[in-house]
Amino acid sequence: MAEDDGLDIDPAIAEAMGFSGFGMQPSSKKRKFDANDTFVDPSVKQDAAPANAQSKVILKPVIRKPPNSLTGHPRLAEARSYIEGVINYTFRDIDLLEEALWACPRVVGQRWLADGNKSxxxxxxxxxxxxxxxxxxxxxxxxxxxxxRLKELVCNKNLAELELAKAIDQRSFVQLNIGMTAMSWYMRATAVEAIIGAVFRDSDGDHGAVKRAVVGVGVLKE
Known part of the structure; x- marks a missing residue:
């Protein structure tokens, strides 16, 4: 290479490397080695963050816990004795019968009953x-x-007039919403349906057990 073929030296790069210029001795100031050290060319413009940039927001799910059950059903033992005698069935899971006797939202066992016994x-x-x-x-x-026959026997009006429906109303076996003092005919019918539903669930859908309960409440005759 000819002596007059000079190299174009960028002074900024030379200074960043510790030289006052290429081909010259480094300055007496010692630089400590840093493995994470990088060279940034000052002539290159860095992209600035957009003015409207927003920080990332992480939303955490809200976990809703059902309210605690303050007390159990106040008349469950009496209700169980009476109802099991009428429907000729003994519950294995008493929580199912208790669920049938709550007309208001409630925690029974591990279940939160948002609609009481309606489900x-x-x-x-x-x-x-x-x-x-x-x-x-x-x-x-x-x-x-x-x-x-179905419209006649399974309608709410008929269910509400059954002896079982009247008895659970008169004996206050069904727990009502705060402020309510009496059951409507619709609530009586719902309670009867819920009791039959409890038998169905507790017996794992045993047709014979459910039919005995249906006969016991008076919907069918033996």
């Missing part, structure tokens, strides 16, 4: 329809006759 009543309504429909089939009824 269990849905099960009971289906179980009632199945048992009555099966009975209609056994009697050789036509479809029209069976539908008429």
């Amino acid at each position: 269990l009543a849905v099960v009971g309504d289906s179980a009632l329809n199945l048992v009555v429909a099966d009975d209609c089939y056994a009697e050789g009824m036509s479809r029209g006759e069976a539908n008429g």
